[in-house]
Amino acid sequence: MPVPTDTVFNRDPEFKRECVWRGPVLRQATLLADRAGPVVRTRDESGAWGGEPHRISPTDSMLTAFADPRISPEVLLLRERIRSWRFYDHFRTDADAPARKARVGTRTPVLDHDGADLAAALQTIREVGDADALHTAVDNAFPRSRLAVAVAEDGRFALEFHQQGLLRPLSAAELSDGTLRYLLWVAALLTPRPPELLVLNEPETSLHPDLLPALAALIANAASRTQVVVVTHARPLVRALEAVDDPEATTLELAKELGATVLAGQDLLDRPAWHRPKR
Numbered sequence: 001m002p003v004p005t006d007t008v009f010n011r012d013p014e015f016k017r018e019c020v021w022r023g024p025v026l027r028q029a030t031l032l033a034d035r036a037g038p039v040v041r042t043r044d045e046s047g048a049w050g051g052e053p054h055r056i057s058p059t060d061s062m063l064t065a066f067a068d069p070r071i072s073p074e075v076l077l078l079r080e081r082i083r084s085w086r087f088y089d090h091f092r093t094d095a096d097a098p099a100r101k102a103r104v105g106t107r108t109p110v111l112d113h114d115g116a117d118l119a120a121a122l123q124t125i126r127e128v129g130d131a132d133a134l135h136t137a138v139d140n141a142f143p144r145s146r147l148a149v150a151v152a153e154d155g156r157f158a159l160e161f162h163q164q165g166l167l168r169p170l171s172a173a174e175l176s177d178g179t180l181r182y183l184l185w186v187a188a189l190l191t192p193r194p195p196e197l198l199v200l201n202e203p204e205t206s207l208h209p210d211l212l213p214a215l216a217a218l219i220a221n222a223a224s225r226t227q228v229v230v231v232t233h234a235r236p237l238v239r240a241l242e243a244v245d246d247p248e249a250t251t252l253e254l255a256k257e258l259g260a261t262v263l264a265g266q267d268l269l270d271r272p273a274w275h276r277p278k279r
Contacts (some may be wrong), residue, residue, distance in 0.1 A: 014058040020074050024272070032074045035062040042072040084195040091115050091184045093177040093206060099184060100173045105149075105157030109193040111184070118172065119157035121187040123149040129192035133221060137186045140214035142179070159183075177206045182215065189218050194226040204234040216240035223249070 018035040019026055033042045040054045040062055056065045067076040091114070092098065098116035105120035109128070125134050126149075138145055144164040149157050160169035161179070172180060185203055200219070204212060212234070219241060222228050232238060242251060255264040263270075 012059055015061060018062040020062075020078055033062065033066075033072050035066075040066050042066075042075070081196045085197040085199070086110070086188075086195045087199045087201070088113065088185075088188055088203075089201045090205075091181055093180045093184075095173075097180070099180060100175075102152070102156040102158040102172075104155045105151065110191055111187045115184045115187075118184060118187055119149050119159040121191075122147055122159070122183070123157065125187065125190050125192060129190060133190055134186065137190065137214065137218050137221075138183075140217060141182055141211050147183070178208050178211065181206045182211055185215060185218060189222040194222070197227050197229070198222060199229045199231070201231045202233065203230065204232055204237045209236055212237050212240045213243070216244055220244040220246055220249075 015035065016037065018033075019031060020033040021027070021030040022032060023030045031043070033040065035041075035056075038055050038058050040056055042050050042054075044050050050071070054066065056062065063075060063079040063082070066072060067079045069076050093100075098114045099118045101116070103116055103119070105117070105123065107128070108117045108120040108124045111117065111121040122134065125131065135146070138147055142163060146162045148160040148162060148169065150160055151157055159172040161171075161175060161183075162169045175183075185200075188200075189198075203215060203219075207215065216237065219228055219230060223246065230237075230241065238251060241249065253264040254261050256262075
């Protein structure tokens with residue numbers, strides 16, 4: 001806890017220590033930038049620590065307050081990489097879900113977290129992304145089906161889903177929860193602007209088991225362009241992902257031991273080296 005002072009914000013969190021280093025283990029020799037309390041030190045081009053240390057507010061992160069390309073390019077690079085990370089935790093598919101409504105469309109290389117710009121994101125993939133991968137992802141899940149985007153005079157984009165045997169296309173408002181959720185994953189995973197890290201939390205939710213192989217192929221395609229982490233409780237999805245021929249894919253199973261979450265089958269000697277810095 002912060003040391004009490006003459007303020008009513010004594011319970012605000014404060015940064016005690018921040019470090020940027022190279023290599024797998026933090027050591028004094030691998031430090032590039034070091035923040036202890038309100039003081040920040042950085043190394044110069046020769047590798048020596050710079051002159052006078054810099055001071056920042058204890059409530060500000062070094063990554064936001066001290067990302068200067070002239071003094072600490074490593075901090076700036078790390079910040080921009082973290083900013084590119086994307087986390088998709090839950091897509092709404094209820095009757096009032098944003099993805100079911102027509103919206104004014106603009107070029108959308110990155111699907112929003114709530115899926116409101118689904119139609120624009122799919123059209124962006126078709127025009128500036130991998131249109132063949134989009135067609136394959138839809139055909140793998142729904143054979144002989146195709147997507148279209150209708151544009152109204154006021155600039156609103158509306159999704160149209162053409163399915164084998166139907167006399168008219170289905171709108172996003174008419175799609176089942178599973179179909180809509182799968183199309184949201186298509187838009188998220190086929191992004192023309194892949195991030196440094198893409199994390200998917202339980203992507204199998206509301207999906208029919210028959211769609212899991214198509215989803216696994218979609219995830220594997222995205223993993224060829226970026227690092228993808230999938231968190232799931234569904235063993236059928238795990239098996240579908242393991243069936244994809246990807247030598248770099250890794251499955252980690254978590255288990256509970258005495259109330260702690262650990263990796264199944266890992267003992268003390270298998271754990272990566274880590275030394276928490278002193279505060």
